[in-house]
Amino acid sequence: MAIKNKTRYAILGVLSLMSGSGYDIKKFCDKTIAHFWNENFGHIYPVLAQLEEEGLISKAASSKDERRKEYSITAKGREEFCKWMMEPIEFQPARSELLLKVSFGSNIPKERVIEMIKLVKQRYESRLEEYRAMEESFLKNKKESEKPESVYWIAPLRYGIIATEAAIKWCEETISRLNG
Amino acid sequence: MAIKNKTRYAILGVLSLMSGSGYDIKKFCDKTIAHFWNENFGHIYPVLAQLEEEGLISKAASSKDERRKEYSITAKGREEFCKWMMEPIEFQPARSELLLKVSFGSNIPKERVIEMIKLVKQRYESRLEEYRAMEESFLKNKKESEKPESVYWIAPLRYGIIATEAAIKWCEETISRLNG
């Protein structure tokens, strides 16, 4: 078997919106869903080959570039993808290095823990700025944002914003708790 | 080599607070850090053997139970652990099945997406209740909560509460956006 689950569906999802090469899929991921989903070539290409073998996607050689392979989702693939979409979401057990380190904070000077959280806060803040810029540019682009499907793109972005704001709030609270 | 990083430090962290068997370590994890860090026996035992080989922990046979092995952290282990504690936190690339599904929501009826998010919201709500109960019982236990180290236990719990509240807020916002 090798290589399964998750990446399969990410790829099928991308191909449900557009046809393209492995390279295109990677580009699309980086551009749109990167902040909550990452894919790498080492994973994409073998999964593409596997999906094609299963008949969930079909391959066509590009007329322009010999090497380039253009993939499209098949009816069977769309069916399989929708089946997965309907299934309840599996809660994955989280592993947070940040919280693990905070838990064992008594092993190092309190000032170092504060420093650590300040650094994390900075990273959250710059991330938040990015998200806000993305939101703004999306809303400015009326052609995109007035489409009925736009809600499916804005919602994950909103998640990023809301979750990051909360994380920053926690940093502030924790720093003041450590100081006080 | 095999088996490395992360679990090593989780185990060293637990042993920095108490000595005990692999079984004890698992119990401790389940009781205290389970909501952001999980460990399983299949991982703990091989890592314990490895840490002992490296001289980061030491083993003593229990007087009561032949099988039971009691591990303690060594000076070298404490040093290694503190070194890791001082290192900046690596941001791990997240993979959110929820956001992936929302992104590709246009493939299924809108009502199903709403249903999906309602289900997720319910799970977040029951989780939030758990966290709040944990917080309350911790604050009631004056002996524990008045220790200076208590901040390191309350902070991760606060993170759980704040982050979950934010997630619920997002669910509500998204549901109303989908309805409106």
Next chain:
DNA sequence: ACGTACATGTAAATGGTTACATGATTGA
């Protein structure tokens, strides 16, 4: 007698990242 908790471990499967290998095309 039965179930639960205590206790330790191995093997296999799964999932994911990084490094390596190769080479064409396009634009500055």
Next chain:
DNA sequence: TCAATCATGTAACCATTTACATGTACGT
């Protein structure tokens, strides 16, 4: 001519989970 981008793929490694295997101790 040099860098960036396009393009595909394999191999190795690392990390984690699940299933299997085994058995004792203690309370009801």
